[in-house]
Amino acid sequence: MASNKVLSVAVDFGTSCSGYAFSFQHNKENIKTSSWAGGDYIKAPTSILFNPQKEFDSFGFEAEDKLAELSKTGTHKDWYLFKQFKLVLMKENKLSRSTVINDVSGKQMLAMDVFSAGIKFLKDTMLTTLRIQSMIIRDTDIQWVLTVPAIWDDAAKQFMRLAANKAGIPNESLMLVLEPDAAAMSASCFSMLAEGEKCMILDCGGGTIDVSVMKKNSRGSVDCIYRPTGGVWGGTKVDDAFQEFLLTHFENDRFQSMKQHEILLVQRSFESAKKKAQEPSAVNVRIWLPITIRTDIDQLPIRQSIVGDKLILDIDQVVPLFQKPVRSIVSHLQNVVIEPEVSGLKYIIMVGGFSESKILQSEIQNSFPSIDVLVVEDPSSAVLRGAVVLGHDPKIIESKRxxxxxxxxxxxxxxxxxxxxxxxxxxxxxxxxxxxxxxxxxxxxxxxxxxxxxxxxxxxxxxxxxxxxxxxxxxxxxxxxxxxxxxxxxxxxxxxxxxxxxxxxxxxxxxxxxxxxxxxxxxxxxxxxxxxxxxxxxxxxx
CATH class of the missing domain: 2.60.34.10 (Substrate Binding Domain Of DNAk; Chain A, domain 1)
Structure with missing residues (x-):
């Protein structure tokens, strides 16, 4: 049964990055996505900045850049910047409406206020996009779709629903869908399956890894034939490993003295280095280091790897940073594929930003030689696009486990x-x-x-x-x-x-x-x- 809404809008509020996508019922294949940094990115960092009065200021690149500028003059200390905070909904033992979370400097705010502010920004930005294009649409004509990790529990899902309500999205217009379910609906995933064939959707995001196993039925829709599984082994674990690497080779005091704009530049430099390291011709990568870290290092073994303002690492020094999350993912998949319901699996379809990692792709392909491992085009936006499809046709998925x-x-x-x-x-x-x-x-x-x-x-x-x-x-x-x-x-x-x-x-x-x-x-x-x-x-x- 198709939705009677005129417009389907998906919001992917991710651990690392977030965005939105939409299409109209009369032309639902024409999916439009969000655009950030002058059109260079479909998703923006899930970074939210609040002023000293705990009022929302900015989101994404703008939030990070503004706090970085404030830090240059030391006027940033009373501001609140939240990054990679979504995982609190899994880590919190007793999640409630009064749960608080820490910003990057340890200051606290209500988690509900932070989440709802981020969702509201994405909602309002999307509606502004429509107005700029002279499109007039009533609130009741919109089907909002909010994606959530498959491994989240009922409390986390309810929290996100309430956060969306507070952001101005009414219950009757809101669907929550699992991220791998949404990814399976992107055209390249769903259309390739023949009747009776099984596929595993491996959604590798920044925070969580979500796994869903589906089978195409005789009616052209799909059934989820195994319960949702996964773990916290996303791309941010590589960032954590890099931070541990730095702490191992430099004194902790050096990091404590870094300013916010320096931290941001190191993070962005490492993000570029991760992509460079996975190019076939890559021999080494270069990561910018502030003078705070790289002065007076004559007694440190790492000094030979610093040239000017760059830390130069050989590829064999970078690859191990991926090993812990990659091994956890492969081990989990090995446990899933031996289950009776999953027997005869045809495809492993990789989606999500971390699926772009050549190191992860190679490990999975080598670990499952009898299964076709496919990486969808633009894997980081597959969840968004598929969620829009589910907003139009929620009955495509007929059953779950x-x-x-x-x-x-x-x-x-x-x-x-x-x-x-x-x-x-x-x-x-x-x-x-x-x-x-x-x-x-x-x-x-x-x-x-x-x-x-x-x-x-x-x-x-x-x-x-x-x-x-x-x-x-x-x-x-x-x-x-x-x-x-x-x-x-x-x-x-x-x-x-x-x-x-x-x-x-x-x-x-x-x-x-x-x-x-x-x-x-x-x-x-x-x-x-x-x-x-x-x-x-x-x-x-x-």
Whole structure:
């Protein structure tokens, strides 16, 4: 089923870089992308600058350059520059609306304010582009698509949805799609598959590596045949390795004295060096170093590699910087391809900015000689372009696989031969079993998008109860018995309103859940009256 929206707009808010793309329903193949730095880049660095009053100032290259200029005169210290902060949504154990994050100098702001400011900038810039082209379109005609890593949990997805809402994108106009799913929809990926063929989408971004395995069905759409997997092995790990290299060969005090504009120039110089190192004819690379680092180095072994203001590294010194993330990626893929569902894999299709790395490409090709490894044209924009396609035709992906076993904590009637005696409790004179894991969805279970509904019957435990709050757990195990079992994790709550007291404790409310693209949705119906009630998930703060 195609979307009834006039315009599909995708926003890729990445760890390293961000951008947007769009196309109109009447000409949906004509996808336009964002343009930065005079048209040289489709994506801009995900760098956001706030003034001392914590008000948004600028984004991308402009944000980095402005803080660099301020640092030359020492007037930058009260400003806030945030870079590579997206990974906090994975690293934060208890992500909430009040989570704070550090800027490059350690100063803190609310993560929600930082994320929403970045999304709002991309949204407003895109709308300005339309106005400049004299295109008038109503807000209700736009389908917004926000891409998220496949390995994100429900709390991180909910956080991004709320950040987008705060940025001015209403819920009813917003889809969240997984990055590798979006990448698979770019024309070069999707059209090459024949019916029954399987492909792995390997989305290698700056922060995360996301893996999705798909199979083309007889209806021309695709099914995700293996649960989403991945890890934090993106291109920024190469940058981290370079920083460790510098710290190993220079005193830490030298780095502490570097000014912000010097740090920025070293980072940009290394970014160019990474690309140069992967050219077939490359023998060495040159990385600019500020005078702060390269003076008085007579006693350092690295002095022989410094000529003028450049650090000159042989290729065999640069390649090891890639080894740790590359090995992690290959090892993960080796574990995935041996799974029964993935047997007979035809293609590994590489997308994302890190997929441009010749070192990574070579390792994957050598590790999987019987599988065709393909790198799409312009891999850094594949997610953006594919997300636009999904905005027009969300039903292209018909089914997914659950990443976890999900369940609700319930109290049930105690059965002597079945339940653990330690779980016995007495409520209103009745013998009950507590901590029961009532399974809603099983790990790797096939889920029809927007169609599969799991109905569970719940009721009040007390007289006069007008709402019911159910604890949601997840596990990597197939059949947990109790929410206290090893591997079970509390991830949120499902709140169900039941204001009609007819029947009191004998009331029954049917709660149905389904997957809407990437997120869980719930509905509740009173089995006696037929009334529909509000049911909502809350994953933040657990």
């Amino acid at each position: 659950s990443a976890y076993t999900y369940g609700i904590e319930v109290i049930s009637h105690f059965r002597e031969r079945y339940h653990d005696k330690s779980k016995l409790t007495v409520i209103d004179g009745e013998t009950k079993c507590k901590d029961v894991f009532d399974k809603v969805m099983e790990i790797n279970e096939t889920i029809k998008i927007n169609e599969t509904k799991v109905e569970k019957i719940y009721g009040p435990s007390q007289f006069g109860q007008k709402s019911c709050t159910l604890a949601i757990y997840r596990s990597k195990n197939v059949n947990p018995s109790y929410v206290t079992d090893s591997g079970c994790e509390l991830i949120g709550q499902l709140r169900v309103d039941m204001p009609d007291l007819t029947g009191e404790k004998n009331r029954q409310v049917a709660v149905t859940t389904c997957f809407e693209e990437t997120e869980l949705r719930a509905e509740a119906v009173d089995k006696t009256t037929g009334r529909k009630y509000t049911a909502s998930f809350e994953f933040l703060g657990y």
